[in-house]
Amino acid sequence: MLQQANVPFLIGGAYVVEVYAAVSRRTKDFDLYIRPSHVDAAIDALDRAGYRTETTFPHWLAKARLGREYVDLIFRAGNGLCEVDDSWFERAHTDELLGLHVKLCAPEEMIWMKAYIMERERFDGGDIAHILQSCAQTLDWRHLVNRFGRDWRVLLSHLVLFGYIYPSERDKIPVEIMDDLVGRLHQEARAASTDRVCRGTLLSRKQFLLDIEERGFRDARLERRVHMNSKDIAHWTKAIEDEEKARAKRV
Numbered sequence: 080m081l082q083q084a085n086v087p088f089l090i091g092g093a094y095v096v097e098v099y100a101a102v103s104r105r106t107k108d109f110d111l112y113i114r115p116s117h118v119d120a121a122i123d124a125l126d127r128a129g130y131r132t133e134t135t136f137p138h139w140l141a142k143a144r145l146g147r148e149y150v151d152l153i154f155r156a157g158n159g160l161c162e163v164d165d166s167w168f169e170r171a172h173t174d175e176l177l178g179l180h181v182k183l184c185a186p187e188e189m190i191w192m193k194a195y196i197m198e199r200e201r202f203d204g205g206d207i208a209h210i211l212q213s214c215a216q217t218l219d220w221r222h223l224v225n226r227f228g229r230d231w232r233v234l235l236s237h238l239v240l241f242g243y244i245y246p247s248e249r250d251k252i253p254v255e256i257m258d259d260l261v262g263r264l265h266q267e268a269r270a271a272s273t274d275r276v277c278r279g280t281l282l283s284r285k286q287f288l289l290d291i292e293e294r295g296f297r298d299a300r301l302e303r304r305v306h307m308n309s310k311d312i313a314h315w316t317k318a319i320e321d322e323e324k325a326r327a328k329r330v
Contacts, residue, residue, distance in 0.1 A: 081111070082179065084124035088113050089163075089171050091153065091184040091192070098174065099186050100209035108142075108149035112163050112184055115154045125150070136318070138311040157315065158281045159300055159307035160230075161192045170222075186214045191226045194233050197282040200326075207237050208244050215251035224256065230281075235260040281305070285319050 081088050092110025097103045113121055118141055122132045130143040130150070139155040155162045171182035184192075190210055193203035211218075227234045238257065242249040277296035279287030290296040300307045307315070 080124050080128045081121060084120060086113065086117050086121045086124055087168060087182075088117075088121070089167060089182050089184045090174070090176065091189060092151070094176075095183050095186075095189055096206050096210065098183060099189070100206070100213045102206070102209045108151050110151045110153055112153050112167065114163050114165075118152060118154055121152050136311070136315060138307050138315070155306055156192055156195055157284065158195050159305040159311070160195065160281065161188075162306060170219075186210050187219055187223045187226065190223060190234075190237075194227070194237055195230075195282055199283070199286060204237060204240060208241050211237075211241050211251065212245055212248055215248075220253055220256050224259070230278075231260055231263060233282075235264065276302075284315055288316065 089112040090110070091112045092108075093104055093106045094109065111121075118134070122134070122141055122143070125132050125143040128145075130145045132141065132143045134141045136157070138159055139153065139157050141152040141154075143150040143152065153163070167184065167188055168182065170185040170187070172185060174181050174183050190207050193206050196203040224231065224234065238252055238260070241252065275296050276299050277287050277290040278299040279290060280298050280300050291298045298312070299305065300312055301309070
């Protein structure tokens with residue numbers, strides 16, 4: 080339906096983790112990645128095909144439902160970073176699914192997107208470790224480092240964990256990449272920042288709220304580089320309670 084409507088999309092989520100890392104699990108939905116500028120066209124195409132659609136969180140996610148089947152239309156990460164841009168499509172991998180020629184999110188972009196997911200109820204570090212274990216030797220490492228930009232510590236944390244999880248696989252991470260990131264760590268350690276910002280909210284929408292609300296830290300989600308505003312943050316925060324109630328009902 081999206082192809083007929085000329086809406087470019089990439090397949091991501093659990094499907095590509097299985098393709099790249101041979102880790103299989105059942106999920107309740109199917110993740111498609113699209114540019115922000117194509118969200119309306121994608122929703123319109125699925126509406127016309129009989130799906131019930133909604134822009135669940137305007138800063139990153141729309142959903143489409145047909146019966147018990149769900150499709151997530153993702154155009155950023157939930158923290159307002161990792162926007163789907165032209166590079167995602169230029170670097171995508173070609174595949175075939177259900178008789179269709181499709182594109183898969185590149186492993187570098189999947190690592191970037193998943194690296195920030197560190198909630199109490201969900202941590203995507205396992206997916207990252209498995210992708211690295213399978214794909215590290217073919218990754219475009221410089222591109223991956225550049226994707227993280229000022230958040231290079233997040234990438235370094237996952238690489239350190241990878242070496243702990245798979246001691247025999249440590250040599251899959253290029254020495255020059257580790258030297259670069261550890262060198263930055265040493266350089267930063269000599270001068271503490273005076274900026275009272277909490278970047279924990281980019282990793283978990285709940286666990287660092289008290290730092291913002293009670294301890295006087297500035298919320299990193301309001302930085303210019305992040306595609307969120309106060310209204311988005313309030314909506315994203317309110318959803319925590321709604322989702323916890325839904326999980327409790329399922330239990």
